[in-house]
Amino acid sequence: MKIAEQVTFGTGLMDRAANLRTDSKGLLHSARTARILPVWRGKPMFDRGTEHHTTLAYLTRDHPQLLLRQDLLVFLGRDDHGPLFAVDVSDWTAKGDAPDPSAFVDQTWQHFPDTPDTQGFAELRGVMTQLTPSEAEVAATARSILEWHRIHGFCANCGTKSVPVQAGWQRDCPACARPHFPRTDPVVIMLITHGNAVLIGRNALWPTGMYSLLAGFMEPGETIEAATRREVFEETGVRVGTVGYLASQPWPYPSSLMIGTRGLATTTEITIDPNELEQAQWVTREQMLEVFAGQNPDMLPARKGSIAHFLLSNWLADRLD
Template sequence: MPDSANRLGYVHSRLVRHSAESAAAIPDFGAEGDRIVILAGDRVLLSGDTALLTPAEASRAGVPGLTLFLGRLDGAPVFAAALPAEVAEAYDAEPPFRSNDLRSLAGEGRIAAHELGLLATAKSLLGWHARHGFCANCGTPTTLAAGGYRRECAACGTHHFPRTDPVVIMLITRGEACLLGRSPRFNEGMYSCLAGFLEPGETIEDAVRRETFEEVGLTIGAVRYHASQPWPFPASLMIGCVAEALDDAITIDPVELADARWFTRAEAAAMLEARHPEGFTAPPPLAIANLLVRAFVDGRV
């Protein structure tokens, strides 16, 4: 596996999800060997260089009632819980805990890579429960089931399952150049791959072609899958593709993009290394866009 793939955020996880266990086997949190991850808004509580807290540490943190059973790590049960967002600052000022947001944790590399994947699962699940307390079929409050991987409606019997939103993210190539764009919300000078959500009844390839045409007016021919990445903001799956443009005349959608342009391999390499003469940069290694651009620079796409 290329080194750039090893640096991708949230893709590594040693969690054995509890779907292989029966509902009767789901444990309650509190045994000595149990571990729990606690989120306060977008921030994660840390003890030293780990987000896996012991029951004693969780007790000091004041874990609320909603506790999810994620599965097992090296045979030990692992849980997740959420605290109010405003609590995070108080823990930063009062050892033994500190907190950090999930993006920064992925960029800094201070905790084990496999914990990031586990935290991505926790954040996505906790966020889904916070937003889906009522049945979409009849409006009745739902209850947690299957350790947190399902919610059930006692009134109409409907089962609700956590959703993952698929997003295509594509590096557009034409000959020895690649196309990168700037969203208005990006940091100054940063360019990235185009991206967009899949729509119902749409293939990955057609989503790449539609999004590219909508954003920059290019017609796309061949589309190839390259890699994927969970993106827990709040619960997406980034599907990385490489696509071949059949023309090179760019027509920007100003609502979606502030700019888009073609870059040579040498320019893309300079952007990855933050040495482009105009100050242009690429996304950091934790993002799949970096992986796609690096693959282009290295001649692997």
Template sequence: MQGVVFSGTWDDRQTEIRCDDSALHAELEKGAKVLPLWRGRVLLAGDTLGWLDAGHPVLDHAHDERLFLGRHQDHPRLAADISSWEPPGLDRAAMAMFFDSKEYRHPELPADHRFVDLRGAMTRLDPAEGALAATGRALVNWHRTHGFCSACGAPSELHQGGWQRKCPACGAHHFPRTDPVAIMLVRHGNRVLLGRSPGWPEGMYSTLAGFIEPGETPETAVRREVLEETGIHVANVRYIAAQPWPFPNSLMLGFVAEAKSDKITLDHELEDARWLTREDMVTVNAGLHPEVKAPRRGAIAHHLIRAWLSGSLD
């Protein structure tokens, strides 16, 4: 599906040099640019990513841990987590919200440089920068939560430019994880099924979604999740498109499915679910519906709904 945010590519991931320390070091000497991330937020400079020179003092907060993303526009690209920096008067309650719209500025950066929630900026980035930001955020998330060996419990070390962690105690190797999620537009005649999870912003609804379990195909996950959450059986499950979603480390696999009935029986996971007609969804997408707000622009749920409205899923 054209235009899905985070699904772009950049010039070269350079996977062939990750295992070669000397080659990787030599590459990083060629004017490396670093994207700082702070507590899950990316640095923007205006409406583009805020790349810093490798020796910038703000990066001292990263304690020399740099994650290699590859090469783009004649520069090696890295990501670095500077979450050890804490500004005065930090509002922790705001940061814990589903979406934090506040912008955070570091005193050693220009006034147009600020750390923002990537979900609020994703539609402003070009495809390559969106993909770089999503990859950097996903890698930072993984390293932040996998500092200890799952085999023996000893502290692990960053290897292969950030694409592996190795345990010096038992020798185990650990690799970044991606959690597959099935997300599905369920339709019934002229209507689609949207649901709302507890804790979401007021009025926000989206297509149904759920993690794919071990030993399960994505199509089976679609049928199971819809049945569990709404009591509705579906058929004709068809794959549409995918989206990397680094909140924190998911891969969204988008599907369309046909409902066999329209009676909704909610379980404990959803606060509400409802059927909406094409006419309803036009109003929702225009921001004029009195009760329902559309999924965030850039999210694959938004793309699925727009594709359905345009008739391209038929």
């Protein structure tokens, strides 16, 4: 797919500068003038200067809230403006709105002390389409790496608390010397077609009327093609023949790689697995065009910014090659 890297989070614009991760003195010097992105409970800090224009909000190392968190800095890389770091500030107690864990997308906003009124923490999924491609990549990287530190703080081999090294891109166990590296969970997300129709489904927990492409985690020892066929059959009973790769998207929830594939169905009868889907159906190209145009009151498209929306919109435009 020629425009594969236009997907949100997937542009690869940031120089990760992995060669600098062992240079502790150099990184310490860089941190003095670097831009640091705070992340609170998975929510990066943004500046919503105008209603429809949101940008990342960076702090500097001498900010009062960061002075006691110097050892928590993670080096993300650098862009045309210099080095970039992220820091987890989840120990800070926010005032005002509390996140709603039951909401499909958290719409609350938490203002960070000693910052302008326009700056605060927001759910990345709610603003991802307002960011530039490079900002979206930085935000996704920061969220993923900090979440990995949060949930992998102990050695999986012996249980001892591990120590961050390599500027935050590795954790070492002081007891058994086992190194641990950030993980990425591969997920196949499938554009399954039969003639002029595409197979879509919905989870019971999604907003009313929202549909998307089928998706599922890959299993050990499995190819992308095999995972595509297995997941589609398990969820809908539809058999898939030819499978091809389209595009991929880093998805920081918590740290997945969405692998977009296209599969040609060899059967069309649907038998859903109720543990996976509430509903699945075939939708023609003409019907999906109406959905994307907001002319179908009973069906909503996949959210903008997701690879599902990206693949469906390019299928409608006949731009999958």
